[in-house]
Amino acid sequence: MKKTTLILVLHILVFFHSHSQTTSQFNSESYRVTLPDIKATSFDKDSTANALIIYQHGKSWVNPADYKLKTKEQHKLKILKKEGFENATVKIYTYKKDNNTYEKVQDIIATTYNFENGNVVKSELRKKDIFKEEYNENFDVVKFTLPNVKEGSVITYSYTITSPFMFKYKGWEFQHDIPTLYSEYQTSIPGNWIYNIKLVGGKKLSTNTADLKRNCLEGPRGGSASCLESIYAMKDIPAFIEEDYMTTEDNYLARVEYELKTFTDFEGNATNYTKEWKDVDKELKTDQNIGKQLFKSIKLEDLLDAELINSPTTLEKAQAIYKFVQDNYTWNEKFRIFKDVSVKDLIKKKTGNVSSINILLHNILKESGYDVKPLMISTRQNGHPTKIYPVISDFNYLIVHVKIDDKDYLLDATDKYLSFGELPFRCLNQYGRLLNFNDGSEWYDIIPKKSDIFYSADLKIDDNLNVVGTIKSRITGQHAYDYRKSYFTNETTYVEKLENKSDDIIISDFETLESSKTNPVFKEKYTIEYAAEDTGDNIYLNPFFVTFFTENPFKLQERSYPIDFGYKDSYYYNVKLDFGDKYELVEKPKPIIVNLPNKEGKVFFFSTLKENSIILSLRIDFKQAVYPPEYYPYLKDFMKKVVDIQTNTVVLLKKK
Template sequence: MKNFTLLTCLFCNFLLFSQTNFNSDSYNVSLNDIETNVFAADTTANALVIYEEGNSYVDKNEYDLRTELKHKIKILKREGFEKANVAIYLYNNDKRKEQIKNIFAATYNLEAGKIKITKLDAKNIFTEKYNENYTVVKFTLPNIKEGSVITYSYTKTSPFMFNYYGWKFQDDIPKLYSDYRASIPANWDYNIKLVGYKPLDINTSEVEKNCLEGARGASAGCSLMHYAMKDIPAFKEENYMTSKSNYLARIDYELKTFQGFDGVINHYTKTWETVDDELRKEPNIGRQLGKSLKLEDFLDASIISETNALKKAESIYWFVQDNYTWNEEFNIFKDVSIKDIINNKSGNVSAINILLHNLLLEAGIDVKPVLLSTRNSGFATKIFPVISDFNYLIVQATINGKPYLLDATDKYLSFGDLPFRCLNGYGRILDFKKGSEWIDIAANNLSTKLCKVELNLSDSGNITGKVTDQSTGYHALNSKKQYFPNKESYVDQLQNNFPHIEITNHIVDNEDKKSPNFVETYDVTYEDNLIADKIYLNPFLFKFFNENPFKLQERTYPIDFGYKDVYFYSMKLNFGETFSIIEAPKDYVISLPNNSGQLLFTSTIQNNSVIVSLKFNFKETIYGPEFYPYLKEFMNKIVDIQTNSLILLQKKQ
């Protein structure tokens, strides 16, 4: 029944989206477009794209790329007025530039029962220099009000065929219909990439013969492609996601080859074999990886003579970690110098990890560099090499047949762990002899957060007890980064989080900042808990989640936690002979679909004690968008249990 209810809600949302009074079939503005001022499918939307279309083709005479664009947008709220500000960016170089022509824009309002059209005056169109390679054309639609419908159209011409016009179906406001047509002559061969998780409603292709003519009777056919999406929800960013560029529904083009009518072929997209050879010779990567080092200049004799390969690799890793500092820069193909980092004790990502690579290699460890793109940077393209997609370099050391991914930029990482920013699915391992290949990049171990609380209730109603908080993996890494830089501040913050509880005797069991575990214990004291002759106690001193991180009506992209984890909380209250239990929390069990996560909440009364425990886990690193309503309900229950659970005790007469 619960699953049926969720599916019913999703179906109702679909009906709300698709059944509107707006004219989403054409660019023409209808009376309904102006009169309808509510978008039931997303009442939070401040504006709505009713209709948009684009048409890209190569001009038969000028051989440049033309793109004709039309947009029809409904302004629903004052916050949507910004959609009336249009900025069009035009690329240029020393010889050629993109241009805009045929700009037409108008605002439609309903005044005194009649449609009033206010057209954009050409004198209000401005062109500004944006930077060295871009100018921007700006205009603002006139007479904007809540309820206005705006339309604007223009033609963009570009001599840069390597940069075929891509189409963005999804944006930060919802769209009812988005249509794009592309005509590509056979002379130009593009890699075409559809990004996002929403399927196309129209995806067709046909061939037009002799669409482009050259000298001496030469001609080429064109691929005519038609793409469209309907009822596209606004893209809204939320917790547990990587870069939004990974998910925005769109079509991208990358020029692979161009063949002129004279038969000459120019290659633009390279193969990985070519890229590997270029990287091998590249001064900031390949040449630095080839720098030989004398271990005696860096390491103690005990490390050099170590016969256990794993222990030797760990010692070298810790040496680099402790003695060289990351300067927070990601420019991995610029200013990389082994000589400079040795002298300055600081450098960018490539410098630090190439130094680690070279020391491991000199010590006889099988090690290779790995290029990757961080979570905030987006996924690296897999179907063809795009070196600019990569912004990070780590190393893989293989010891006794087991691979370890290493990054020495973070002084709190354990051997074999990576910073959270690196958990972005995959990377490209470089082997200049055998060729590069893709490898998976994921957290090796489960991250855990365990909290055990034991409390004693005195006859006078005071509560004292002990807390043991243990974490591993990325939960431990977060705690270490808070604790080690300023231990006193850490304890002060802990106390500030619980103003009604006194915290004393705080102890961290392991003062090794590289340990994969972080364990802390401390004593707690509650006072004056009696209200009349009763004690009301929320068993959760600490909450793993204070609020539900999932708040959207619908999420069209995956929920990416980055790693698998488990949470466990246990509280035992010894209440002695003076009090009796009047009320205890009820047990609860819930599972995510496919057994991909489980929540178990129990309370047990044993003699003069009550034991409450909560355990929940996420067995997957990434959940598809279809899991979103289930995860939302799952989190709601976690927050509700932690916030509203109650133990009620009464003093015996």
């Protein structure tokens, strides 16, 4: 569940003031709405914005009367265009333990300000337009939509959340999907509660102060506590815009988070909540869903045939065990790493969650004599687990690590199309925690194999001026998984999609070579026929009958978060075109070489003329799985050149 009090879903339009190049000054210093706030029509610092957070302020403190956590929030937004109207619908998610212990939202006040016929018109939210409903088993949601919202409206809303959960001290998001002029968060934390405080997103605070206020909270029998009062603020925060090749936005949104470390009552009794990994390892060892399931003994004779049981502990045997689990047990699409994990139920029902399936695989391998351990990870959409201190809730997935002949393999038996030693893309999230209940757990880097796509085409121009010939491919790694799954899920649909990529190309005699649902290499072969563009004595054609990138995926002016491909990869395209003795080449395409900084990527395109044939070769290399943000402008230009080569390369032939 994403911990935020405001869901901002935004689309973007350009709108300039008709008489001035400068935007009216917004009052970003307070919650008070001013006439310039209302009359402004655009935001010059981001001409694409259709809404803007002018001011937001939060304050959290412990109520001395009942020791409950109070948080008061104030938000002031400008609606620039109708595409920004969605920001007028506010959703406040509140945590609950049960029907008697939950967070409450109170004192909701919301107002819309419009400038009509020379006057400021205020529209107030009515109480009957505030709704509360169950979101899921852990959260409720309070929703309301501000009234009379138009282009140019300023909306304000404030509310107070009362929470009995001091372990969930309120975090604060400075960055959203629209620009923010000013965001401030004030906190008051009594010394009884010690939190690990983490600033996420890499953006700098404009204000970061801390003061000690003595005797802010009184306890029984004259006890008292001092409070650490902090102010965090950011200014001129750009909108966070999602783009291809990234993990979850929660890894990068600028925000402050709290994790309860220690609570000490007024009697001096301390309870540690954030533990060291050695303590967590002990807890996991006895956990009903992890440790106890990992130590479940397996009767191999009840599952495997005698020949497999009695075979040597080789790589081939491990592959056979993996295939047995993969083929006989079905993933129910639930992760549930710490909940409803049961090897016994899985064996009986033949279906279960991620942990059940992979723990069964772990236990069979262990019983068969392999050096095997569980690896807890966080999926790409769940965010990176923190390495600063143990946070078990950061993990949502479990896979298997096995060492065979001094080589490490990572296994996940939930997917029928994975090859041995291959992980699904969702698991390629850089690192995980390798559990070892004897020697202690440790961080483990997830380094996927390099993936390659190679296409070769052997073509000629026939007597009817058609380009005909054969295309072959050889695909490995994660790319091969995508091709395998697409093809073996529905072979007919796969070929139809291949044909539909171009209306001018006819495909026939399609076949796969040495391919299966789990073969790490996918090979295919097919024949094409293409009617070249004939203009009198000349023939024009683009020789790229296979394209890797049809458009540049990088469109932002700048990007503040990494470019995460998940794995290193390369693309190859080699085509030989025999134009016979009736035509001659007018001009060879010019060679192109483009390198990323530090040689971390390369585009290489060249052509060779040999008798009556032209040979063209394109190679694209990405030598890193993850590139830091400073590479973004170079990658953007890099991909522009790649797309240009594939779409604008023309071979011109003329009659002799």
